[in-house]
Amino acid sequence: MFSFCTDPSALDGLDWLACYLTNGKHMAFWASFGTVILLLLITAPVALAFGFAGAIAARSHVLPLRLIGRTYTAMVRGVPDIVFFLFAPIAMDQGFEWLRHKAKCPDWDAPIRQGNDFVVCAEAKLPLSASPQWVHETYGFTLAVIAFAVVFGAFAANVLFGAMRAVPHAQIETAGAYGMSERQAFWRILVPQMWIYALPGLSNLWMILVKATPLLFLLGVEDIVYWAKELGGAKTSLFAYPHPDWRLYYFLGLLVFYLGLTKVSEVILARLTRRLSHGQATVAGEAQRKAAA
Amino acid sequence: MSCLQTIQDYALRSVGIGERLLPKSDITLCEQVTLIGSGLIWNIYFGALALLFGFFLATGLALARNARNPLLRKPADWFIFVFRGSPLFIQFFLAYEAFVLLPRAGFDLNLGFVEITLATSWLTKAWAGALIVLFLNTAAYSGEIFHGALRSIPKGDVEAADAYGLHGFSRFRRVIWPTMLRLAWPAYTNEAIFLFHATTLVYFSGFPAWRQKGDALYYASYFADKTFNPFIPYPIVAGYFILVTLVIILIFGAINRHLNRHLPQTARPKMKFRLQVIR
Numbered sequence: 001m002f003s004f005c006t007d008p009s010a011l012d013g014l015d016w017l018a019c020y021l022t023n024g025k026h027m028a029f030w031a032s033f034g035t036v037i038l039l040l041l042i043t044a045p046v047a048l049a050f051g052f053a054g055a056i057a058a059r060s061h062v063l064p065l066r067l068i069g070r071t072y073t074a075m076v077r078g079v080p081d082i083v084f085f086l087f088a089p090i091a092m093d094q095g096f097e098w099l100r101h102k103a104k105c106p107d108w109d110a111p112i113r114q115g116n117d118f119v120v121c122a123e124a125k126l127p128l129s130a131s132p133q134w135v136h137e138t139y140g141f142t143l144a145v146i147a148f149a150v151v152f153g154a155f156a157a158n159v160l161f162g163a164m165r166a167v168p169h170a171q172i173e174t175a176g177a178y179g180m181s182e183r184q185a186f187w188r189i190l191v192p193q194m195w196i197y198a199l200p201g202l203s204n205l206w207m208i209l210v211k212a213t214p215l216l217f218l219l220g221v222e223d224i225v226y227w228a229k230e231l232g233g234a235k236t237s238l239f240a241y242p243h244p245d246w247r248l249y250y251f252l253g254l255l256v257f258y259l260g261l262t263k264v265s266e267v268i269l270a271r272l273t274r275r276l277s278h279g280q281a282t283v284a285g286e287a288q289r290k291a292a293a
Numbered sequence: 294m295s296c297l298q299t300i301q302d303y304a305l306r307s308v309g310i311g312e313r314l315l316p317k318s319d320i321t322l323c324e325q326v327t328l329i330g331s332g333l334i335w336n337i338y339f340g341a342l343a344l345l346f347g348f349f350l351a352t353g354l355a356l357a358r359n360a361r362n363p364l365l366r367k368p369a370d371w372f373i374f375v376f377r378g379s380p381l382f383i384q385f386f387l388a389y390e391a392f393v394l395l396p397r398a399g400f401d402l403n404l405g406f407v408e409i410t411l412a413t414s415w416l417t418k419a420w421a422g423a424l425i426v427l428f429l430n431t432a433a434y435s436g437e438i439f440h441g442a443l444r445s446i447p448k449g450d451v452e453a454a455d456a457y458g459l460h461g462f463s464r465f466r467r468v469i470w471p472t473m474l475r476l477a478w479p480a481y482t483n484e485a486i487f488l489f490h491a492t493t494l495v496y497f498s499g500f501p502a503w504r505q506k507g508d509a510l511y512y513a514s515y516f517a518d519k520t521f522n523p524f525i526p527y528p529i530v531a532g533y534f535i536l537v538t539l540v541i542i543l544i545f546g547a548i549n550r551h552l553n554r555h556l557p558q559t560a561r562p563k564m565k566f567r568l569q570v571i572r
Contacts, residue, residue, distance in 0.1 A: 079490075080491070082493050091523050213380070245393075251390055255387060
């Protein structure tokens with residue numbers, strides 16, 4: 001990084017630290033913070049979409065659809081989320097490979113589960129064993145994103161389902177009286193009004209999502225926890241930058257990072273709440289109206 | 294090998310009683326159910342003890358946050374912020390690394406007349422180290438719940454207590470504390486359920502499972518690795534945890550009825566069995 005970093009053993013003090021914190025592995029560490037943010041930014045909208053679909057399914061008049069929606073929303077209540085995080089990626093991986101196996105190797109006659117092994121033909125492997133490293137990493141990350149989206153979608157479905165029921169019924173009835181169809185009343189009256197009721201739950205969910213991101217480590221993604229363990233461990237003089245066991249300081253750094261992230265989220269969500277309360281028939285909305293008048 | 298034999302061998306495996314080697318090949322359903330159930334002992338141990346100790350610290354924290362003296366209020370604010378604002382997973386890692394750095398041989402504490410050695414190695418074991426983290430974590434979350442409840446105690450209740458000449462500790466014990474519990478109980482039930490779910494993180498976060506004595510999820514992931522089939526062990530864990538959740542709801546529901554027993558039948562707040570997913 002810096003020109004004076006060519007011979008690390010000759011450095012000391014701040015120069016040493018500057019070179020140490022900008023070496024190749026640390027650059028990967030800093031980039032992994034980006035991985036966490038990326039996961040948050042992708043997962044949040046996808047999970048919200050899953051949740052919206054789940055909430056609509058749970059309200060459906062069609063019995064099988066309603067059962068699916070209710071099961072999906074109920075699923076996260078009794079079972080630890082980490083069980084889903086461990087289960088979903090490997091289950092999806094096997095599911096995809098099985099589907100591809102059925103499609104690509106129809107004349108394969110050996111069973112897929114042989115004792116303690118899961119065997120599919122070589123063309124059905126995901127990703128193909130010949131593909132480069134980044135494909136494997138992206139595939140792993142994608143599975144992780146889907147796992148997060150499924151679990152947090154179920155949480156979000158719970159929140160949105162409650163929010164849809166919280167919108168005063170008179171609003172829907174009025175829409176009906178104006179001649180709107182059920183679909184029109186849903187999209188034009190219910191959906192725009194439900195967000196303020198959903199917001200406390202959704203902001204909490206965002207906080208839980210932020211605090212669930214270190215679980216990426218369990219899914220085999222090289223995230224900040226992985227690098228903190230890797231870089232913090234004691235380095236002997238064989239390494240360019242030898243140091244004793246510094247994992248405590250690395251994890252302290254992660255702690256501070258997460259505290260900052262939650263604090264910033266809190267501030268932004270508080271602003272959003274103020275914004276969404278505007279013009280609503282709630283106490284907060286009424287207070288804003290009075291303050292303006 | 295019959296299922297009864299398996300239960301004898303593995304039912305208490307997680308606490309070190311029974312067969313030493315875990316099943317390696319030809320894993321039966323019975324072995325999975327037994328061993329994962331045996332791991333549940335640890336989840337209940339962590340959850341129950343952390344909840345019990347955490348309850349008292351949480352009450353203290355709630356009172357401290359409500360205090361006028363900033364020397365009491367500020368530390369409680371910070372404690373709650375740190376433990377609620379950061380992931381439990383990171384807290385486990387941090388605590389483990391901190392405990393490992395303590396001198397292995399222990400401290401020599403000189404009390405003047407006698408010298409005692411404080412052993413520290415037990416802190417790096419999951420049964421103690423992880424319990425401490427869970428205890429502090431749940432205390433912070435419950436402290437916030439209790440604080441909210443404390444602030445929403447009806448003004449009239451406190452004024453009535455004053456009118457009866459109650460003050461200081463007796464006012465707290467007879468009026469404020471029971472009302473606080475009554476208001477906080479539904480949210481506290483939720484927190485208890487989440488705490489039990491959080492206990493599954495222990496063996497995935499630095500704390501080693503010594504001699505393969507782990508919790509339910511530890512054994513489930515062991516089986517998933519060995520059989521390469523996630524569709525059996527994880528649903529078993531899920532089933533066990535649904536049972537645990539139901540038991541918690543039953544126990545906390547009974548306590549809720551006890552707390553509200555003086556109210557007329559119609560005025561009693563019902564425990565909502567639609568649990569919130571909010572922690």
